[in-house]
Amino acid sequence: MIKFENVGLRYGIGPEVLSDISFALEPGSFHFLTGPSGAGKTSLMNLIYLGRRPTRGLVTMFGQSINDLDRRKLTPIRQRIGVVFQDFRLMNHLSTFDNVALPLRILGRPETEIQNNVNELLEWVGLGGKTNVLPPTMSGGEQQRIAIARAVIARPRLLLADEPTGNLDDDIGFRLMNLFDQLNRMGTTIVIATHNQAVIDKLGHPRMVLEGGRLNIESTAQKNWIQKKIQGVF
Amino acid sequence: MIKFENVGLRYGIGPEVLSDISFALEPGSFHFLTGPSGAGKTSLMNLIYLGRRPTRGLVTMFGQSINDLDRRKLTPIRQRIGVVFQDFRLMNHLSTFDNVALPLRILGRPETEIQNNVNELLEWVGLGGKTNVLPPTMSGGEQQRIAIARAVIARPRLLLADEPTGNLDDDIGFRLMNLFDQLNRMGTTIVIATHNQAVIDKLGHPRMVLEGGRLNIESTAQKNWIQKKIQGVF
Amino acid sequence: MFVQKDRKLGVADGKRQYDLPLNRDEGSGFLILLIALMTFLAVLALSASFVLRTMGDRWSSGLENKLTIEVPAESANETHDGIVISNENVKSLTQEIAEKIRHHPAVKSADILSDSEIQDLISPWLGEDVSLIDVPMPGLISVQLQVTTPETLHALEKAARDISPTARLDTHETWLNDLLRFTGAMQFAALIITLIIGATTFTAVAGAIRSRMAVHKDEVELLHLMGAKDDYITSQFQRHALTLTLQGCVVGVLGAGIVMVLIGLISGDTGGALIPDFRLGIVHMIALFLLPVAACGISALTARHTVLRVLAGMP
């Protein structure tokens, strides 16, 4: 579904932040993306959601090579991707409802469908009583939940989440991870960048580790041993 | 040093976010502030760093009751407080160096002193090679470290940090917690709001727990049992 | 300044206007004010330029098309001091010029003034008692023209000079030439000002849209990344620019109208033929009404172009 081949990225004239990144994501897969701060997790996500073109290498999305695709042809690809940004990127002048409804509106869905879907999802992430509130008057965790709701509302075929639980307590954090898991079971491919070891351990999906601009994919089997050990403790 | 008596806060005509908050922080103390998302941690910090006046109740800071203090008299109090905001609040047009130097410049310190102190601290938080970079081109964790450096550069007598390690991996997270500990040993009073159970457990300072708008302070003794248990595991 | 319509989304009535908070930008009222002022000044300057042209035309054509040709009694030909020419000589020269001039197509009539007529004209300067025979008398031809044009005047002057090199044209209206020159300068200034104003408005709108693009760059980029088509984004800016310009133009044109009526009231009842009323022809009216229409069109296009260019820079 998504294939990177020898992809490299540099910002301006700086050093290569990502070099020789090669991987393929199967439809319906679920990966964690980890690595120390500044390793390039956000940068890699940026490449996947087409926020930037790579400096070199081949990128294939949904079977189309995007390297020499026309600008306009990227629009339908983008509509199939949901993103939770590390810094949320909410529209501060739009209410919680309208922020979450935005992807549906861009797709031109009928307003009644929007009304139902959005309200249901907001209820589910614990923001049912805050549909008409503006993001700047909400707590960090609440904003993060809006960002997550917005990313999943249009049932994207690919979901990218950058540190989606950094501002959430463990309870609501696991609840949202379950939401991702549920989506994954319905066929959505998922990549989550996170530092939260507890979450990674609990869900046990394979890890993509970025270090020094290179990417390693650790199999699930490798992790199972540690996971078992921890579960045995409690 | 800081005393809240029956403090309440409501935003506009909404419900009371904080009610009957009463506590006192001794000079040189270190507390964690926890509670579920939306409990009011950021709001309480806001009251402490004088970003808002409480709706009711008495607040005493550094021995002065601030309830009927003139606006201008608050300025020297503010200069003694360092804050790490949950959303960083960096100046996007200023370089890393200038962001961190800002508190010293406001205090009118000589430029040579600024130069030395800032460079040393940036080195320490792992941003030595990024002094001339603008915040928007940095990773989430790098920005968070700038925010922390800015809060501590002027050796404040009170340090407030709101979720200061949410975007950091455990390594650099503990390193910064050590920085806070060090400052604390030199006399700075510290309050850190965090969801990160690992950090709370490891350092073992008393917890202030916000729940339903009320505040409970859990003694260190209470936590010690759990902490020991965990340490025994590894 | 203007009632801000509630653009709040989330109401399922299909009235959704903006995803971007364009209408809440602080600068909007300010831009409207600027456009209003520009329109106001442009309408005034343009009207002034029209009025001045009408005025100039009327002055140069409406006054009696009369002039006098003087054949002095001195000839400056030979010496510095001039030689006095005999009265008979003057008379024959005058006769000759009159004959020649009469055939010019622009000349209605050319009459030689009689001695007594000349005496009437001269007496205020020389006194009643001086006998005409004692002084050298100039020859005078009173000419009535069909229309006064600079070309005709030049032709007549040349014709007269060919016969008597010292002949002089006196249009009685040198001050009018001054006035016409002045009016021309004013008209020029008015047009220059209109042009400057137009350019400024254009720059202002383009600048404002560019600045709004900059302020909302993150939001625009977000929409783009979510898969919004270029048109989805462009149309919001376009509608915004159009609305602002329209509001500004209406205010400006109304203001200018009021001021013009005021000026009309103050200067309008002069009644004299010299100063025409501040009434404009139908062509001018149309030109004045095209001004705001053009402004709206230009600013919508400017907005579209500006936004598309920024969008083209996004991956």
Place this chain on the structure above:
Amino acid sequence: MFVQKDRKLGVADGKRQYDLPLNRDEGSGFLILLIALMTFLAVLALSASFVLRTMGDRWSSGLENKLTIEVPAESANETHDGIVISNENVKSLTQEIAEKIRHHPAVKSADILSDSEIQDLISPWLGEDVSLIDVPMPGLISVQLQVTTPETLHALEKAARDISPTARLDTHETWLNDLLRFTGAMQFAALIITLIIGATTFTAVAGAIRSRMAVHKDEVELLHLMGAKDDYITSQFQRHALTLTLQGCVVGVLGAGIVMVLIGLISGDTGGALIPDFRLGIVHMIALFLLPVAACGISALTARHTVLRVLAGMP
């Protein structure tokens, strides 16, 4: 538009100017342009108003201070058609008015026109051959004044009317009155425009500062929370407003100067006394130079006031 000085901080040379990115705001060039345009127009309008006043003064005083008082041969007193007064009666009335008027301080001389003089004046209308004794002759007094002022004219008219109610003042210059009225209206318009421009500039600067305050509210609040004194923040905005206004004013005044020189070149060599040159007195020059100075002062104060008010709203 203007070379942006490098305000980058972190260089230990004490040249630190702004913590806030005011000088990088997109709107700056635009505001400079606006202020330049406003200054340009204000200087032009003010100059025009001065020139018009000078022109009006010269026209009303500079022309020959002559007028004629006519004592008609008909009295409109009793009947609609009027009664013809005997020539002797007219003569005595005329004499009486002339005597009375001579003592008015503004009157230099007042001469009664002789019959032959009157005939000279009338002959163009009645023909040379009509004997004066056959028609009722009006009495005419040629008056030379020191200066022509409306008050003098009114006084003279009243004096004449006291003696002969049908007496009429003829200044030969009714068209001049029209012109003066027109000039007055133009002058009024120029002043109104200057005032509107001033108000707009004021609003624009206040609006721009308020909008910058809004854009940088978070940053200002941050500085405030870090313990920055009000002055620390205010002075940055103040300096910013001052810089922008100064740049705008310089451009505007220069532009206006160029246009005035241009207009002077086009209309300046008229040489006629009727249209004065576009030369301004020293007082006017000072007034024109005070304009930008006042603009700078006002905008610095506006900025200070605006920012202080926002800061006062912070806890």
